[in-house]
Amino acid sequence: xxxxxxxxxxxxxxxxxxxxxxxxxxxxxxxxxxxxxxxxxxxxxxxxxxxxxxxxxxxxxxxxxxxxxxxxxxxxxxxxxxxxxxxxxxxxxxxxxxxxxxxxxxxxxxxxxxxxxxxxxxxxxxxxxxxxxxxxxxxxxxxxxxxxxxxxxxxxxxxxxxxxxxxxxxxxxxxxxxxxxxxxxxxxxxxxxxxxxxxxxxxxxxxxxxxxxxxxxxxxxxxxxxxxxxxxxxxxxxxxxxxxxxxxxxxxxxxxxxxxxxxxxxxxxxxxxxxxxxxxxxxxxxxxxxxxxxxxxxxxxxxxxxxxxxxxxxxxxxxxxxxxxxxxxxxxxxxxxxxxxxxxxxxxxxxxxxxxxxxxxxxxxxxxxxxxxxxxxxxxxxxxxxxxxxxxxxxxxxxxxxxxxxxxxxxxxxxxxxxxxxxxxxxxxxxxxxxxxxxxxxxxxxxxxxxxxxxxxxxxxxxxxxxxxxxxxxxxxxxxxxxxxxxxxxxxxxxxxxxxxxxxxxxxxxxxxxxxxxxxxxxxxxxxxxxxxxxxxxxxxxxxxxxxxxxxxxxxxxxxxxxxxxxxxxxxxxxxxxxxxxxxxxxxxxxxxxxxxxxxxxxxxxxxxxxxxxxxxxxxxxxx
Amino acid sequence: xxxxxxxxxxxxxxxxxxxxxxxxxxxxxxxxxxxxxxxxxxxxxxxxxxxxxxxxxxxxxxxxxxxxxxxxxxxxxxxxxxxxxxxxxxxxxxxxxxxxxxxxxxxxxxxxxxxxxxxxxxxxxxxxxxxxxxxxxxxxxxxxxxxxxxxxxxxxxxxxxxxxxxxxxxxxxxxxxxxxxxxxxxxxxxxxxxxxxxxxxxxxxxxxxxxxxxxxxxxxxxxxxxxxxxxxxxx
Numbered sequence: 001x002x003x004x005x006x007x008x009x010x011x012x013x014x015x016x017x018x019x020x021x022x023x024x025x026x027x028x029x030x031x032x033x034x035x036x037x038x039x040x041x042x043x044x045x046x047x048x049x050x051x052x053x054x055x056x057x058x059x060x061x062x063x064x065x066x067x068x069x070x071x072x073x074x075x076x077x078x079x080x081x082x083x084x085x086x087x088x089x090x091x092x093x094x095x096x097x098x099x100x101x102x103x104x105x106x107x108x109x110x111x112x113x114x115x116x117x118x119x120x121x122x123x124x125x126x127x128x129x130x131x132x133x134x135x136x137x138x139x140x141x142x143x144x145x146x147x148x149x150x151x152x153x154x155x156x157x158x159x160x161x162x163x164x165x166x167x168x169x170x171x172x173x174x175x176x177x178x179x180x181x182x183x184x185x186x187x188x189x190x191x192x193x194x195x196x197x198x199x200x201x202x203x204x205x206x207x208x209x210x211x212x213x214x215x216x217x218x219x220x221x222x223x224x225x226x227x228x229x230x231x232x233x234x235x236x237x238x239x240x241x242x243x244x245x246x247x248x249x250x251x252x253x254x255x256x257x258x259x260x261x262x263x264x265x266x267x268x269x270x271x272x273x274x275x276x277x278x279x280x281x282x283x284x285x286x287x288x289x290x291x292x293x294x295x296x297x298x299x300x301x302x303x304x305x306x307x308x309x310x311x312x313x314x315x316x317x318x319x320x321x322x323x324x325x326x327x328x329x330x331x332x333x334x335x336x337x338x339x340x341x342x343x344x345x346x347x348x349x350x351x352x353x354x355x356x357x358x359x360x361x362x363x364x365x366x367x368x369x370x371x372x373x374x375x376x377x378x379x380x381x382x383x384x385x386x387x388x389x390x391x392x393x394x395x396x397x398x399x400x401x402x403x404x405x406x407x408x409x410x411x412x413x414x415x416x417x418x419x420x421x422x423x424x425x426x427x428x429x430x431x432x433x434x435x436x437x438x439x440x441x442x443x444x445x446x447x448x449x450x451x452x453x454x455x456x457x458x459x460x461x462x463x464x465x466x467x468x469x470x471x472x473x474x475x476x477x478x479x480x481x482x483x484x485x486x487x488x489x490x491x492x493x494x495x496x497x498x499x500x501x502x503x504x505x506x507x508x509x510x511x512x513x514x515x516x517x518x519x520x521x522x523x524x525x526x527x528x529x530x531x532x533x534x535x536x537x538x539x540x541x542x543x544x545x546x547x548x549x550x551x552x553x554x555x556x557x558x559x560x561x562x563x564x565x566x567x568x569x570x571x572x573x574x575x576x577x578x579x580x581x582x583x584x585x586x587x588x589x590x591x592x593x594x595x596x597x598x599x600x601x602x603x604x605x606x607x608x609x610x611x612x613x614x615x616x617x618x619x620x621x622x623x624x
Numbered sequence: 625x626x627x628x629x630x631x632x633x634x635x636x637x638x639x640x641x642x643x644x645x646x647x648x649x650x651x652x653x654x655x656x657x658x659x660x661x662x663x664x665x666x667x668x669x670x671x672x673x674x675x676x677x678x679x680x681x682x683x684x685x686x687x688x689x690x691x692x693x694x695x696x697x698x699x700x701x702x703x704x705x706x707x708x709x710x711x712x713x714x715x716x717x718x719x720x721x722x723x724x725x726x727x728x729x730x731x732x733x734x735x736x737x738x739x740x741x742x743x744x745x746x747x748x749x750x751x752x753x754x755x756x757x758x759x760x761x762x763x764x765x766x767x768x769x770x771x772x773x774x775x776x777x778x779x780x781x782x783x784x785x786x787x788x789x790x791x792x793x794x795x796x797x798x799x800x801x802x803x804x805x806x807x808x809x810x811x812x813x814x815x816x817x818x819x820x821x822x823x824x825x826x827x828x829x830x831x832x833x834x835x836x837x838x839x840x841x842x843x844x845x846x847x848x849x850x851x852x853x854x855x856x857x858x859x
Contacts, residue, residue, distance in 0.1 A: 007647050012838030014650055015692050021655065026647030028663075028722050091839050258651040258659050310662030310720075312680075341665070342673055342680075 004032050005101025013093070017084045021259035022050035025098035029255040029308075031067040031074070032099055039071040039183045043097050043107040043144070047114075047122035048535065050078045054255070055263035057317060058113055058150060062171055064251030072179055075099040075107075076255075079122045080129070082532065082539070088129055095129035104130035108186075109179060110144040112163075114152035117512035118505065118535035120159060123148075124527035127162070134524060136164045136211060141193050145182070149175070153208075154239075154286050155465040155572035158515035158523060160210035164197055167206055168575055169239035170272070172249050174206040202232045206240035209233075213574065215517055221558060223516060223569040236576040243614025245272060245291045250301055253308040265313035265346075266305045268298055270330065273615060274319035275600040277607075278376070279387045279591050280418065282464035283319055285584070286577045288607060290323075290600060291615030295330040302334060306343060314338065315346045322347070348372070353394040371402050374413035377421075378428025385420050385591045389599070392432065399436050403443035409453035410436060416483050417461035417475040419591065426483060429456065430490035437495045456491055457499040458484070460506035463560075464513050465572040466579060468587035471564040474510045476557075477503045504542030508534070510560035511549075516571035519559075521552040580608035635672035635682075635703035638713060639733040641859075645694040645846075646724035653688040659725070660700060667716040670706035686737040686858075687812045687850060693745075693820055695847035699858075701733065741853040743812035744792070745820045749804040749843040751833040756797045758832065759804050763795040765830055766808075766823060773826045775818070786826050789818055804833070812850065820845045 007014065007024050014020040035041075044062055046053025053059055059076070066074035075097035080088060088095065094103035104110055110132070112123050124134055127146070133139045136146065148156060149167040156166045167174045181200055185191040201209040212233045216224040228235055242248045250269075257264070273290035274283065302314055314334065318324060331345065338345055375395055377383045383390060399410055414429050433456045440452035460480050463472040475483070480503045491498040512519065526548050533539035549556050564570065566585055573581075583606065590597055597605055600616055610617040644656070651659070661681045664671050673679040686699035704713070710730040717727045751758075765771065769787040776782075792809040810818040824843060827833045834841050850858040 008842075008844070010839075011844060012840075012842035015842070016838060020650035020691070021652070024647035024650050026722060026724055028720065087838075091837075093839070256659070256662065258648070258655050260655065260658065264658075307666055307668070310664070310666030312661070312665065 003035055003100060005096075005099065007101075009101075010093075013084075013087055013091070016087060018081065019259060022078065022081065023084065023098070025076075025101075027255050027257055029253055030099060031063070031255075033067075033073040035073070035100075037071065038073045039186065040073075040108045040179050041102075041106075042066050042072055042074040042179060043077050043104050043110045044074050045077045045104070045110060045112045045123075045126060047079050047112060047119040047126055048533075049081060050257070051259065051261045053078045053113070054257045054261045056113060056115065057267050057269060058171060060251050060254055060267075061249065062111075062113075062175060063255065064253070065172060065249045066175065066179070068249075069176070069179075071183065073099075075102075077104055077126070079119075079126055079532070085125070085129065085532065094131050095126055105132050105144065107144045108182060110146050111175070112146070112148045112150075114148045114150040114156070114159070116535060117152060117158075117509045118540075120152075120512060120523055121526050121531040121534050123159070124162060124523060125532045128527060134527065135161050135520075137161070139164070139193070143193075145193070145196070147178070151283065151286075154282065154575055154577055155513065155515070156208065156210070157517050157571040157574075158512050158519040160517045161520035162523070163210065164193075165200060166208045166210070167240070168208055168237050169206050169577075170242040170248075171240075172242055174204060174240045177204045178207060198230075198232075201234075206237065208237040208575070210517070222565075223571060223573075225569060226574050236574060238576045239286070239578055241578070241612045241614055242272070243291065243612060243618070245269075245293045245615070246297050252301075252304050254305070256309060263315065264311070265315050266302060266309065266311045267315050267317045268302050268305075269293065269317050270298060270321060270324045270327075271318040275323055275616065276320060276389070277387055277587070277597055277599060277605070279385070279468040279587055280376075280415065280461060280464070281319075282467050285466050285468075285579050285607075287319065288578060288600075288609040289612060289615040289617035292324060292326070295326045295333055298330055299333040303337065306341060312342055313344050313346060315348060317348070353390045353398075371407060371409075372411040372413065373398055375432055376413065376415050377418060377425060378414065378430070378432055379425045381594060382418060382421060382425045382428070384594050384596050386415075386418055387587070387591070387596050389596055392435065395432060396435060396439055399439045400443065403440050403452075404445050406445050406447060408440070408447065408450050409455070411455040411457060412436065414456065414458045415461045416458050416487065417480050419461075419469055419472050421461075423483075423486060426487055427490065429458065429487065433491060433496050434493060437493065440495075452495050453497060454495055455497045455499060458487060459501045460503060462506055462510045462513055465570070466575075466577050466584070468584045468591060470514070470570070470584065471566065471588065473563040474507070474560045476561055477507050480506065502537055502540065502542075504545070505534070505537070505540055507556065507560055508540075508542070508545050511556045512559075514559050514564075514571065516559075519554065522548050522554050525552055578607075578609045578612060583607040635705045637701050637733060638704050638710065638730055640700045640702060640713075640717070640727050641729040642698045642700065642725065642727045643696045644689060644698050644725055645696070648722075648724040649689075649692055649694045652691050653685070657683055657685070663717060663720045664702065667720045669702075669708060669713055669716055670704060672703035672705050684737065687740055687743065687817065689847065690819055690821065693845045693847060696728075697743075697847055697850050697858075699737065699850070701737070735852075735859065738814055739852055740850050740858050741811065741813040742791075742809050742851040742855075743820075743847050744807065744809050744849040744851065746846045746848055747804075747806040747808070747820075747824070747843060748801070748846075749806065749824075749827075749833055750802070751804065751841045751843075752836050754797060754802055754804050759795045759797040762804065762806065762827060762832055763793060765832060766790055766793055766795075766826065771826050771830070773822050773829065775822060784818075784822075786818075786822050790823060807848075809851070813853075820847070 077097045096103045146164045148163045149171045153166045197209045200207045214227045218224045271292040273287040376388045684701040713730045770785045771787040773786050795806045
């Protein structure tokens with residue numbers, strides 16, 4: 001029996017859209033299985049374009065992991081671009097998976113990777129295109145189970161009404177356990193939709209079933225409490241943690257996209273977690289503790305992947321690559337063969353305080369790549385507030401090394417709107433940028449007659465759940481715009497390029513990031529109104545979002561621009577990511593005192609993570 | 625790197641004949657180049673890299689194929705640096721490819737891509753009113769000048785008479801498949817290359833085909849042969 005989709009059936013469609021290679025499937029490495037042997041069909045969905053989704057490491061891992069199971073067939077689905085969506089709607093063709101071409105509504109489990117808040121409208125749009133009822137409560141026995149995972153599930157509440165469940169934390173083990181339970185209950189005949197979800201919530205750690213909790217509210221609009229519907233339902237969902245990264249699943253072959261994707265290279269995950277504790281950074285808090293892979297294993301994985309893919313670039317991935325303790329050993333091993341294989345090494349997310357001549361030599365070994373640094377704030381005072389432990393001197397040193405190697409362009413990332421920020425801190429951003437330009441002109445290695453390009457990219461601060469700044473108010477859109485105008489004037493130097501983010505997008509992101517279940521009304525209306533690709537400037541429309549909030553009687557400022565109280569029940573209190581509220585509040589107080597906090601390797605701050613007994617925390621034991 | 629290339633034996637050109645069908649027809653030429661470079665790298669065939677700041681595998685394709693056209697006669701010249709039999713090259717490459725992108729032959733060429741002058745195409749058209757009558761109508765239409773169509777070139781748009789350019793046109797109706805089958809020869813050389821989509825454009829503009837529902841109607845184009853100027857098949 002032919003299990004693969006027949007693209008001839010949709011040739012008219014493919015010939016009428018841009019980039020048809022997004023929709024054909026058929027890549028080398030794609031997994032096709034015999035349907036007769038399959039007990040659960042899993043549709044792994046990424047709510048953005050193929051090019052972005054295929055670049056996601058989590059998707060690569062889960063696709064390989066699920067398909068390793070002989071009785072599970074995992075396929076992929078992405079958000080169709082607007083031209084394809086229009087055709088699908090016009091011709092009433094349901095959204096389908098790439099491998100079999102079967103509509104998503106025929107799958108057992110449909111899993112969404114939730115990477116950023118602005119993709120929520122794409123999630124709903126994909127459900128709608130697949131003909132799956134948007135609200136979990138409206139789905140019948142035959143509808144697929146809709147599960148979400150990824151960074152946004154640390155506060156999944158705005159999506160709570162649309163998802164049957166969420167998997168919180170590292171996805172490797174929980175996804176398999178969940179799917180196994182599904183198969184078990186289907187086979188024994190015990191399966192009912194609600195029965196399965198209830199059992200999953202009770203038996204599979206890290207599974208959150210929102211319909212099993214009732215939420216009540218106070219008169220001021222804040223949450224009063226979450227009440228589980230039964231004694232077997234845990235009052236909080238503890239995040240899943242893969243404690244030993246060397247033992248964790250790693251894909252040995254990949255689906256090879258034919259069309260160019262965003263990260264078209266080998267991604268080598270050297271570590272999870274981050275020792276730093278920057279106070280604005282959600283990933284740095286929720287991915288604790290730091291867990292590293294050994295250089296021996298990473299080198300072996302890189303070689304295997306090179307021979308399985310033919311990629312000519314390896315990118316080391318983690319929240320802060322230069323904090324990887326055995327980086328010299330790893331790069332040494334890799335460079336032992338990559339040059340001969342014409343493979344280049346890229347080291348993203350470098351910290352200025354650890355940037356050295358040695359590192360630069362390695363990154364430049366085959367091909368030069370653009371250098372980016374993230375001082376995040378313009379003054380030492382504000383960098384101390386956010387616990388970004390880098391100094392002006394570190395920045396100068398780092399760019400001196402870069403320019404010493406003949407580099408002419410450097411990109412600097414900053415944030416505006418951070419707690420306690422004043423206009424003097426914005427002046428500081430301009431100061432740092434001008435300092436970098438000065439370094440360039442002082443560099444003896446600079447190419448004759450070439451001007452430097454110093455790109456200053458300034459994003460807007462968004463208070464995120466599970467950070468010491470989770471209680472902060474975001475600056476009003478008006479103030480953020482004023483600050484952007486101010487910076488534009490300050491950064492008019494012709495060697496400096498100023499880039500900034502859309503304030504409207506940042507505002508909506510802040511609303512969704514700290515939203516609760518009441519936002520579902522707005523998201524549902526947004527979907528009905530045809531919202532999609534909100535993370536894309538050309539499709540985002542702030543005024544229409546405001547209109548949606550008004551029509552659903554939601555005050556966006558309540559979520560984005562209100563300072564939350566310490567004793568307030570927060571929507572994400574239902575999730576236990578490991579760090580304690582007490583620790584986060586302590587960090588917030590230190591921020592306001594301008595005190596920095598040592599990183600996890602210098603001394604344990606008792607954040608609460610040690611109970612997972614993994615990675616760095618296994619060696620530490622410093623928590624209470 | 626330079627050191628290595630000096631030590632390496634003189635690279636030898638090996639020509640690959642391959643097919644590009646099914647899903648692969650939607651992959652652009654640029655994407656195909658990137659794909660082939662990766663396939664060569666992972667197949668561990670010793671190939672020559674260009675020297676310089678950004679070394680890459682040297683690939684030369686014959687008569688690049690447009691997106692949406694299938695082919696059983698694609699040619700690619702690679703430069704091999706080590707001793708490796710042609711049969712081994714085919715085997716190793718096909719281990720890294722799918723059925724829709726497949727090497728059929730590898731050999732040492734003694735012709736040049738610049739000698740290619742034309743290409744043969746087979747069209748399968750599923751359209752309302754397909755039948756013997758439509759087939760003869762199409763044949764008559766495409767062979768009676770003028771049939772003006774707009775051709776997009778690098779320097780802009782150009783009106784050409786496709787009836788004067790098309791040759792060896794055969795049109796028939798396939799009862800079994802319920803489709804119109806058409807074969808045609810079009811220029812495919814460096815001085816003039818005509819997109820195989822143009823006859824379709826002409827038939828569409830003339831209101832003969834594909835005016836209905838795109839889920840029901842459609843067409844496929846298959847390149848079957850590349851030819852020298854004297855009409856012999858290119859190899």
